[in-house]
Amino acid sequence: MTFEGGRPGSVEVHADYTFVYPVVKPGGDEVARTIVRRRLTTVLYDPARYRVTTGKLALLRFDSRFGNTACEVYDGLLHPRFDSDPSAPHTAGELVDPYERRTWPDQEEGCPALSRT
Numbered sequence: 001m002t003f004e005g006g007r008p009g010s011v012e013v014h015a016d017y018t019f020v021y022p023v024v025k026p027g028g029d030e031v032a033r034t035i036v037r038r039r040l041t042t043v044l045y046d047p048a049r050y051r052v053t054t055g056k057l058a059l060l061r062f063d064s065r066f067g068n069t070a071c072e073v074y075d076g077l078l079h080p081r082f083d084s085d086p087s088a089p090h091t092a093g094e095l096v097d098p099y100e101r102r103t104w105p106d107q108e109e110g111c112p113a114l115s116r117t
Contacts (some may be wrong), residue, residue: 001013001014001015001016002014002116003038003047006043007029008045008047008049009046009048009050010044010046010050011043011044011048011086012041012042012043012060013041013043013044013057013077014039014040014041015038015039015040015041016037016038016039016040016101017037017038017044018035018036018037018098018099018101019031019036019037019038020034020035020036021033021034021035021078021080022093025082025084028074028084030082030083030084032068032080032082032083033068033080033117034066034068034069034070034078034080034117035066035067035068035099035114035117036064036065036066036078036100037064037065037067037098038062038063038064039061039062039063039104040059040062040063041059041060041061041062042057043056043058043060043076044057044058045056045058045059051088056076062115063085063104065098065104065112066078066099067096067098067112067114068080068081068117069081078092079116084085092115094112094113095112095113095114095115096112096114096115097114097116098114098116098117099116
């Protein structure tokens, strides 16, 4: 987490976290990982300058990137790929390291191909 001055009378708070979800295949003991990276920018406004609710953050931006999940399914759930699955989720583009912190992976079309899970 970091923070910096935003518009006059405000402070922006940036959070960038990677969550790793271990999942077990139903009916078995095979384990896979789904990786979710989330970026969030919130802002604290000076109540002397802005009409705000004291103690509340305002959301400026929210981004997510997902790895090892079926990207074409939009039901709010993660659908991990297991090595024993005959049909893996579609992957496209260059290999992406989901634990790389210096860049934000491009995920416009399909699922990225992960270099490791």
